[in-house]
Amino acid sequence: MxxxxxxxxxxxxxxxxxxxxxxxxxxxxxxxxxxxxxxxxxxxxxxxxxxxxxxxxxxxxxxxxxxxxxxxxxxxxxxxxxxxxxxxxxxxxxxxxxxxxxxxxxxxxxxxxxxxxxxxxxxxxxxxxxxxxxxxxxxxxxxxxxxxxxxxxxxxxxxxxxxxxxxxxxxxxxxxxxxxxxxxxxxxxxxxxxxxxxxxxxxxxxxxxxxxxxxxxxxxxxxxxxxxxxxxxxxxxxxxxxxxxxxxxxxxxxxxxxxxxxxxxxxxxxxxxxxxxxxxxxxxxxxxxxxxxxxxxxxxxxxxxxxxxxxxxxxxxxxxxxxxxxxxxxxxxxxxxxxxYNRKFEIPTFTTLDLKTEDLDQYLGVYASTAFPLAITVTKDDAKLMAQATGQGGFPLDAIKKDTFEFRAAGIVLEFNPTANQMTIIQGGTKNVLTKK
The missing domain is CATH 3.40.710.10 (DD-peptidase/beta-lactamase superfamily)
Structure with a gap:
């Protein structure tokens, strides 16, 4: 509903x-x-x-x-x-x-x-x-x-x-x-x-x-x-x-x-x-x-x-x-x-990076911003990165390139900057930068 x-x-x-x-x-x-x-x-x-x-x-x-x-x-x-x-x-x-x-x-x-x-x-x-x-x-x-x-x-x-x-x-x-x-x-x-x-x-x-x-x-x-x-x-x-x-x-x-x-x-x-x-x-x-x-x-x-x-x-x-x-x-x-309507479209390949569980540690944590209504908690399940917004269910993330993960079902892309302890969440054409607590 x-x-x-x-x-x-x-x-x-x-x-x-x-x-x-x-x-x-x-x-x-x-x-x-x-x-x-x-x-x-x-x-x-x-x-x-x-x-x-x-x-x-x-x-x-x-x-x-x-x-x-x-x-x-x-x-x-x-x-x-x-x-x-x-x-x-x-x-x-x-x-x-x-x-x-x-x-x-x-x-x-x-x-x-x-x-x-x-x-x-x-x-x-x-x-x-x-x-x-x-x-x-x-x-x-x-x-x-x-x-x-x-x-x-x-x-x-x-x-x-x-x-x-x-x-x-x-x-x-x-x-x-x-x-x-x-x-x-x-x-x-x-x-x-x-x-x-x-x-x-x-x-x-x-x-x-x-x-x-x-x-x-x-x-x-x-x-x-x-x-x-x-x-x-x-x-x-x-x-x-x-x-x-x-x-x-x-x-x-x-x-x-x-x-x-x-x-x-x-x-x-x-x-x-x-x-x-x-x-x-x-x-x-x-x-x-x-x-x-x-x-x-x-x-x-x-x-x-x-x-x-x-x-x-x-x-x-x-x-x-x-x-x-x-x-x-x-x-x-x-x-x-x-x-x-005779427009071009590409069939996805679903190519992802093969990461080890220790590769994910740099991304783990809770990210938030005063300009974004929800905090995003990033965890891992073995070699799979997971994210969960405040009050919502968790979702799995696929690594599509270095420091970049997506949950395609909802059109969500997370771009991490481990050095700056920041994460950019992209969805529906909007970008929000969140900082790790």
């Missing part, structure tokens, strides 16, 4: 050559990722509603060695929000809700409920605290919660800004929207998705998730250190319409095609959904690639990562789902878009 920022923003005018889509090169990329144990997941690309490419690598279950296929079903995290938003706009079209109505009648215990509107929930302008940011979240994330319990948890978080004064991503917004939908329709959220989206679009492998079932062609999720480690399962009663859906890339392309071709909501509703304010639409984000503007969402829950996008000019849909990454979805999507 985390907001995962994806897609490179470039400003160059380029021609469209869909007919030159280099499927063989994308196949080669996946072959390298699989051979280097960098990625487990699946992708689908469609043009004008027809699938033009699919691929899948990895394992659904490491313990039984079950191989992933294009039919493997994944938890899609916050892409669920697009489903929820579509349901809300459908309810508005059916005169059951309005964007401007406030939520105090549903949630009187939530601070500023009399000022927060349905629209504010949709575009993350409510000011309601994001409950997944709370330190105690991980202590209950695998435990079933009732609606009453979740509303109490969200209400306890208080407000972080005046409603409609700015935008800030919050999973709480879409959990609350799930309960509002259940109230106005007098049906469970899962049933609403099935009747108003899944059946309408004839989606074969999309539904509200439960306990993961390998027998039902679902997959477990994993994180990577020196091997793939199975992640715990968030109980889907917690994320609800903010992150509980299960799907496949093929179904997701069909879903976003249906959304943008008027099969789910009206063109007027879609325009409202696409309207961006402070980076956020109403359950959707802009996805820029060179001079092309697409729309979509990303998802992250446990070890699952996913992304979906639609480029209206080309009627192009791309969906990617993963259950284990040591190479970012963003890099794969950029490769696919580059191939589709």
């Amino acid at each position: 985390k907001k995962i920022l994806v897609f490179l923003v470039l400003l160059v005018s380029i021609p469209t050559f869909a007919q030159n889509f280099n499927k063989a090169k994308i196949d080669s990329l996946f072959q390298v990722l699989e051979s280097k144990d960098k990625y487990m997941g699946s992708v689908a690309v469609s043009e004008n509603g027809k699938i033009i490419y699919t691929n899948a690598i990895g394992k659904d279950d490491m313990a039984s060695n079950k191989t992933t296929t294009i039919s493997t079903k994944y938890r899609i995290g916050s892409i669920s929000k697009m489903f929820t938003s579509a349901l809300v706009f459908k309810a508005i079209e059916e005169k059951k809700l309005s964007l401007n109505q406030t939520i105090e009648g549903y949630f009187p215990t939530i601070q500023n409920a009399a000022k927060i509107t349905i629209g504010n929930l949709l575009n993350h302008r409510s000011g309601i605290y994001n409950f997944t940011n709370a330190p105690e979240y991980m202590s209950y994330s695998a435990t079933a919660k009732t609606a009453k319990e979740m509303v109490a948890i969200i209400a306890n978080g208080k407000s972080v800004f005046e409603p409609n004064s700015t935008g800030e991503y919050s999973n709480s917004n879409y959990v609350l929207l799930s309960y509002i939908l259940e109230e106005v329709y007098k049906k469970p959220y899962a049933a609403l998705v099935q009747t108003k989206i899944v059946k309408l679009l004839d989606l074969k492998n999309t539904y509200f998730g439960g306990k993961i079932s390998i027998a039902n062609n679902e997959c477990y999720s994993y994180s990577y250190t020196d091997k793939w480690n199975k992640e715990t399962e968030t109980n889907t009663s917690i994320p609800m319409g903010a992150g509980a859906m299960v799907s496949t890339p093929t179904d997701l392309t069909q879903f976003i095609d249906g959304l943008f071709t008027g099969k789910l909501i009206s063109a007027a509703s879609l325009e409202q959904m696409k309207t961006i304010q402070d980076k956020y639409g109403m359950g959707i984000f802009q996805v820029p690639f060179y001079d092309k503007i697409g729309y979509g969402h990303t998802g992250g829950i446990d070890g699952f990562r996913s992304a979906i996008s639609y480029f209206p000019e080309s009627k192009l849909s791309i969906a990617i789902t993963s259950n284990g990454i040591n190479y970012g979805n963003n890099d794969i999507v950029i490769a696919i878009l580059s191939s589709y």
